[in-house]
Amino acid sequence: MLTQKIGFIGTGRMGKALIEGILKKKLVPSQNLWVCDKIEGKLSFFTKYGIKTSLRIQPVVKNTEVIFIAVKPQDILQVLEDLKSGIRASQLIVSIAAGITTSYIIKKLGKKIPVIRIMPNIALLVEEGMAGISAGKGVNLEQKRLVRKILGAVGEVIDVPESQQDAVTGLSGSGPAYIYTVIQGLIQGGVKAGLSQEAASKLAIQTALGAAKLAKESKSSLEELREAVASPGGTTIEGLKVLEKKGLEDCLAEAVVRASQRARELRKEAN
Ligand SMILES: NC(=O)c1ccc[n+]([C@@H]2O[C@H](COP(=O)([O-])OP(=O)(O)OC[C@H]3O[C@@H](n4cnc5c(N)ncnc54)[C@H](OP(=O)(O)O)[C@@H]3O)[C@@H](O)[C@H]2O)c1
Structure with missing residues (x-):
């Protein structure tokens, strides 16, 4: 103690x-x-x-x-x-x-x-x-x-x-909110595809948790982990094509950058 x-x-x-x-x-x-x-x-x-x-x-x-x-x-x-x-x-x-x-x-x-x-x-x-x-x-x-x-x-x-704390703020400080948004999207998709809200929530939350745990504990890169799920001609690859077309990765990156900029603005406003 x-x-x-x-x-x-x-x-x-x-x-x-x-x-x-x-x-x-x-x-x-x-x-x-x-x-x-x-x-x-x-x-x-x-x-x-x-x-x-x-x-x-x-x-x-x-x-x-x-x-x-x-x-x-x-x-x-x-x-x-x-x-x-x-x-x-x-x-x-x-x-x-x-x-x-x-x-x-x-x-x-x-x-x-x-x-x-x-x-x-x-x-x-x-x-x-x-x-x-x-x-x-x-x-x-x-x-x-x-x-x-x-x-x-x-x-x-x-x-x-x-000098990097604003970036930390934009990424991991604000990050839980981005992950919740991703989970929400997964739930919405699950419901549209025929699941109940309850089942879709459970599936999406545990999937996010499991994927994060695997990314943390595995020696493989994120690309390798992604490839291991997305076999050619399979289901995941079609889903990934949609994410790429809609620019999910770029969107998340932009959100982190914008939140870091906001940290700088807050500093100016405090002055
Ligand atoms: N929330 C997050 O996820 C998160 C993550 C990382 C960092 N942060 C940082 O953590 C800080 C707090 O965020 P928060 O979300 O916890 O905010 P919050 O929920 O608004 O908590 C701040 C608390 O401080 C009180 N307060 C304000 N002025 C005070 C004073 N002069 N004396 C004593 N108490 C006072 C507020 O009271 P009133 O509500 O009555 O004003 C409120 O209860 C922020 O600077 C934020 O940047 C937050």
Whole structure:
């Protein structure tokens, strides 16, 4: 178990998912966790675990060594304003906010505080998350290890230069939504081809899960795996021809690029 006192500012989808992961894995004793959100109703979920809660940021800053900022990029400036007076150089900030750089955070805090930028995804709820991690200036190895340990307990982690975090955001941060869209298309097709909605959902979801697992565990390339399903003259090859004609691969690639650009726009808007 980790001994550090850890705070969370923002307990929406990502903040709550991370805390749930920490609790599920018993990574940090609940009495060492502090959370802050703007609405009382959101905090009651945490009090039942013995987590300390507050509507104000100050108790979190005062009592913790590591502070996760899990608010929307549009709200981060206000959070940094509120952190500014109480934050200490010995504390570590971990930001989840899309597009927001470590140097922006340091500049707005007006102090040399170690900051780590992370981009996890929502699949950490089922311990299959994917996160990119970038340490800003002044972060020590121990601090980085701590954040890796927390994210590693709920999924996979890769180190990326901070300049690539927008791309991580567009791919794995937003990616679950693209995969759900692909699954939805498969379900629609299954129903059109004669299946019940229930059967089509089960078939499509398990197919996506199985295909991803095989891609992860197999030594074969994606092309080889695809070829192994699409025998000449068979059924799959006809389906693949439709995907090629309609440009599914290009569409997905474009979605990733557009989402990465949006991360950059969010950064500009935060300024
Ligand atoms: N959702 C994802 O799949 C995902 C994936 C990767 C990264 N992210 C990043 O994670 C961050 C959070 O996203 P999210 O989807 O979890 O957003 P969210 O559900 O809106 O959660 C943010 C929470 O922070 C609260 N908040 C805002 N300002 C605050 C303040 N000054 N003090 C305390 N709490 C405050 C919000 O309250 P109100 O709602 O009342 O404003 C809300 O409960 C974003 O920066 C996003 O880029 C999200």
